[in-house]
Amino acid sequence: ATPSATRSFQSPPVSRLSIASFPDAKSPGACFPRSAKPWPPRSPTCPRASTSACSAALLCGNDQVFRHTLANREHTRLILPMVDEVLSEAGLVLSQLDALAFTAGPGSFTGIRIGFGVVQGLAFGADLPVIPVSSLETLAHTAIRKLAISAGTYVLPMLDARMDEVYWGLFEYNGTDLNRVSRDSLTPPEEVVSPFSERPHTVIGDGWNYADRIPLEPGAFNSALLPEARDVLTIALREANAGKACSVDQAQPVYLRNEITWKKRQRLRKVT
Template sequence: MFAVKKVLAIDTTTQACSVALSLGNSVSSRFQLASREHTRLLLPMVNDLLSEAGVKLTELDALAFTRGPGSFTGIRIGFSVIQGLALGGDLPVLPVSSLETLAHTACRQLFIEDSYRLLPMFDARMDEVYWSVFEWNGVELTRLTPDNLSPPETIILPHSRLPLAVIGDGWHYAERIDLYPTIEASALLPDARDVLTIAIPEIENGALMAIDEVKPLYLRDKVSWQKRKRLRENKPISGTGT
């Protein structure tokens, strides 16, 4: 088993930008709403945490990050920064799911102590959502489905008698989803502190990877993203006619 002491984690998959540093017995972090500001904020946040802790990049044991799904631009920015840090510090990495991270963020921030089903979901635009289903027993989170991309009305949850918590901005499609959650937390965003929660046990069990073995998780293919970009660029400007 790998003894983890120093791990740096980042998340840039939504409109939030966050960084967390674990030194074994303590965790320090930065979290900021940063729509379209990830490029400007991310590296200074990393440098601030390392400087405050008196830790050099090369002294870290590993890097952890959310590889997706989520914002296409945010994923690319986060992955590019992790690539640079991993190569610059000769460090192994561990990618985690942004939806699983959000589920852990909900359990921590909402103080969920009872058993629940959790449905983290992001608005994926183009009339679709990224979503996954987990079960929380008050201590551990168990994945019940893979990360998915689909129209909101096609979400199908595994059968369970447990109450449901829905987390994330994908819930603004609530009228199209035949679900009745006990907890609704549409404003919650994933936090890098919870990337550490997922990553550290996996790193200790030897799940580390080289950066060239890792790819971002977009779920939506490149053709669909290009189609969305063309539609956005061809959209008429209000007041100028068609």
Template sequence: MKLLALDTSSEGCSAALFVDGDVIEKFEIAPRGHTRLLMPMVRELLAEQGLRPNDLDALAFACGPGSFTGVRIATGVIQGLAWGLSLPVVPVSSLEAVAFGAIEAMQVSEGGGIAVAFDARMSELYWGCFRNRSGLPELQGEERVCPPSNVVLEADITRWDGAGRGWAFRADMPEEVSSKINSVDETLIPRASWVARLAAVKFDNGLAVPAEQAQPVYIRDEVAWKKLPGRS
């Protein structure tokens, strides 16, 4: 199976190829460089593997939540490729992708919990709780956006670990949440390589959709903009 995955849902910009179980990735921290970097990454990946776009079997992308602009960029590129190549698309939650990365990076034990937090701005977090099921993240409850003071651990799990840059606001979280967290890795952000590996499993489970159903997931219904001091 040959699958191309993209992620621009955070300050990271990445593209990855899943080729018969192997994953090759291009990744760069570029908060304002997604549009400039993404398609060259795709072209380089395909060229290095001796592949053409028509050789692909499916596409995948981190559908959010995350940066509104970033999520829209990946969505637009994926939809354009999907329509042009007549390929199915596998949307993957950005929170789920980080939970998957945390399982490996933090050596989360079988059945252990991963609480993923992203900074959603406006004094809120994107929040998702997952359980390690045979190396894959299983969502507990629902993904949500809320103030740090309102986060909850969605399952009765003995050992929890935290992942994502939203954990910078740990001091504002309820004591019953913070006290149950064994360790935290604030450096983990979504990566296309994680999206690709999750998407390959989802594709095998029949979770691919046509291009028109490959939609961004914002969680927050309204995008509010707050004027910063000194900005016009």
């Protein structure tokens, strides 16, 4: 079948694969295997590249296959073997997948391009739709799964964007779901704001390295937490059910920063 943005996924899917890599702020992804029945239901798969972590996850019914490693600057070498591993363990091949979910950004140009390039190759080769997912929202979901966060807490994922800026977004956890409060943004640390400053906040990600410049007193913070591919799946299924799967030629990475500015920064780093 030809991928279509109007198709929808049914829950639970037969299986989903999520691949995520986070080298220096790169972009993750996820995949879902095709069911024997016509669409729906299908399942998504996702490749992810966006920090110093690289991971891949596959969900078959209620069972997950998961790979995760820390590897600076090796994501190009690791992502595809990880995809092969989780598919092999699940007894699936790429053509059986329903979709590819990927973290579209924000993050570094290099990282986003690596992740998106992998997804493009896989999606074009297997004729699969794709599901773009926010890197920051993925990190927020990882925090909900791994940290003791109470209902009513605001979760603030924040990544170091270099050039004296941070990527950040604000979410509210109600004890069951994570709801977006603000769009993903790129600002100086001083401009990270929350309209709910009197409520408890948990700040996550290496953007908290600018803590002395951020006008917010969090109840808790974890600057070492990295996003994981299994959390891409959670978001991807929701987006697919909302009809947000699309063909790979319609998908766009999310940079938030002008590419010319980024190239100037690279030249300055080489000079210094």
